[in-house]
Amino acid sequence: MEFEATIGLEVHCQLGTNTKLFCGCTTLFAQEPNSQTCPVCLGHPGTLPVLNKKVFEYAVKAGLAIGCDIQKFSKFDRKNYYYPDLPKAYQITQFDKPFALKGGIEINIKGNKRVVKLERIQIEEDAGKLIHTADGSLVDLNRAGTPLIEIVSDPDMSTSEEAYQYLVNLKKILKYNEVSDCEMQEGSLRCDANISVKPIGQKELGTKVEVKNLNSFRYVQAAIDYEIVRQIQDIQNGNKISQETRLWDVDNGVTEPMRSKEGAHDYRFFPEPDLPPLILTDKEIEKIKSTVAEPPLKRKERFISELKLSEYDASILTEEKPIADYFENALKEFNKPKEIANWISNDISSYLNEKKIGIDQFPVSIENMTSLWKLIDDGTINKKIAKEKVFPLLVESNKNPSEIIESEGLAGKNDSDEIRKWVEEAMAKNQKAVDDLKNGKDKAKGSIVGMVMKASKGLANPQIVNKIIDDIINS
Ligand SMILES: [Zn+2]
Known part of the structure; x- marks a missing residue:
């Protein structure tokens, strides 16, 4: 019997607000345990939550960017369970009326x-963190009350490759819209995968297993592949798949049972009595909509169709929004897309990688960078010298490139008489190359050009050098 898999993903994304969802505590990462807390997020009796409006704005922006139907009425609910990292013994989330429905990636x-x-997106608060030591377990509540959105896909994927791409593209959209830094190492983006298998063609879905603890997209992919094989083997061996939550064991590359899966009724959801419903007007939705970034895939397609860039160049340029912005701003000053793309994907990227910084910290202003490209374009300086000599000085000083060229004596030599002298000297020293050239062996030209470039310290204009050699040989 042949089987097919059904996969749905739940992504928890921390919204990038400075303060928590229902109190004024900061959301800073890696602080002294329990230092970013107050009576509200510690769950003291008698305290009341107050909604951070910025969270709602970021959430709606994310929903719009993903193409969701934003709900004008939504509300908060309590999900009741007991765990040491949840001092209130309930989590504030959205149950039957989330703020966003549908949409897609x-x-x-x-x-x-x-x-x-997508099925839905809901706003909810994060719990704290347990730290297990040899002497016992410790609780850090700095994360408690951190604002999250949970993005729930339909069971609409069937391979790990689809799941991987879904996550990559979702993350890109969230980052483009600056609603989250999406740092997986810091827990800003976490993913659970629901996986089931069924005989091909069967309508009814198989029993689903939820895999948690997936803190990299590659782990998601590996866990899905592992689960599909495990479940098919189990069924073929005559066993029943039990509905359960499993953990991904990074070291051994396997999933392990964690607990049997709760149903919604186990959580005794009920409306949060301390918070009013969330009401949005069309005008407010429109206002947030106007801040949504052009979707990264659309931007990439536009770079290909309008600017005639290759798929490869367009992918690199749209990988991150600040790079795409830098590119387009530079294009306004210097209208040669392919040239700029080459500089960004080679020289500029190498520099950024070496310094481990993003393009938003690139020290050269667009004005100075485009000035350099214009000086290459009009023959003031040759490209090799620009890359090897001027660019390193430019990233150090962010000076006007004309000044650098002037003070370092790096301007290209375009004076025909001067170049002719170098050519004649080179020919005098290399009679064999001259004879070869006269006999139609064009390859011999290279050695003469090389000698001229050496004599001119790389500054002679190569086009003029070539032309003068041709003139002499043909005369
Ligand atoms: Zn607090």
């Missing part, structure tokens, strides 16, 4: 474009 598997559908 585009994926492209080997040229087949399609949209993975």
Whole structure:
């Protein structure tokens, strides 16, 4: 019997507000344990939550960017359970009336474009963290009350590759819209995967297993692949798949049972009595909509169709919004997309990687960078010298490149008489190359050009050098 898998993903994304969801505590990472807390997020009796409006704004922006139907009425609910990292013994979340429904994320598997559908997005608070030591377990509540959105896809994927792309593209959209830093190492983006298998063609879905603890997209992919094989083998061995939550064991590359899965009724959801419902007007939705960034995939397609860039160049330029912005701002000053793309993906990227910084910290202003490109373009300086000599000085000083060229004596030599002298000297020293050239062996030209470049310290204009050699040989 042949089987097929059904996969749905739940992504928890920390919204990038400075303060928590229902109190004024900061959301700073890696602080002294329990230093970012107050009676509200510690769950003291008698305290009342107050909604951080910025959270709602970021959440709606994320929902709009993902193409969701934003709900004008939504509300908060209590999800009741006891755990040491949850001092209130309930989590404030959204149950039957989340703020966003539907929407989707585009994926492209080997040229087949399609949209993975979303079920919903809800706003909720994070719990604290347990730290297990040899002497016992410790509780750090700095994260308690941190604002999250949970993005729930439909069970609309069937391979780990689709899941991986879904996550990559979702993350890109969230980062483009600056609603989250999406740092997986810091827990800003976490993913649970629901996986089931069924005989091909069967309508009814198989029993689903939820895999938690997936803090990298590659782990998601590996855990899905592992689960699909495990479940198919189990069924083939005559066993029943039990509905359970499993953990991904990074070291051994396997999933391990964690607990049997609770149903919604186990949580005794009920409306949060201390918070009013969330009401949005069309005008407010429109206002937030106007701040949503152009979708990264659309931008990439535009770079290909309008600017005639290759798929490869367009991918690199749209990988991160600040790079795409730098590129487009530079383009306004210097209208040669392919040239700029080459500089960004080679020289500039190497520099950023070496310094481990983003393009937003790149020290050269767009004005100075484009000035350099214009000086190459009009022949004031040759490209090799620009890359090897001027660019390193430019990133150090962010000076006007004309000044650097002037003070370092790096301007290209375009004076025909001067170049002719170098050519004649080179020919005098290399009679064999001259004879070869006269006999139609064009390859011999290289050695003469090389000698001229050496004599001129790389500054002679190569086009003029070539022309003068041709003139002499043909005369
Ligand atoms: Zn607090």
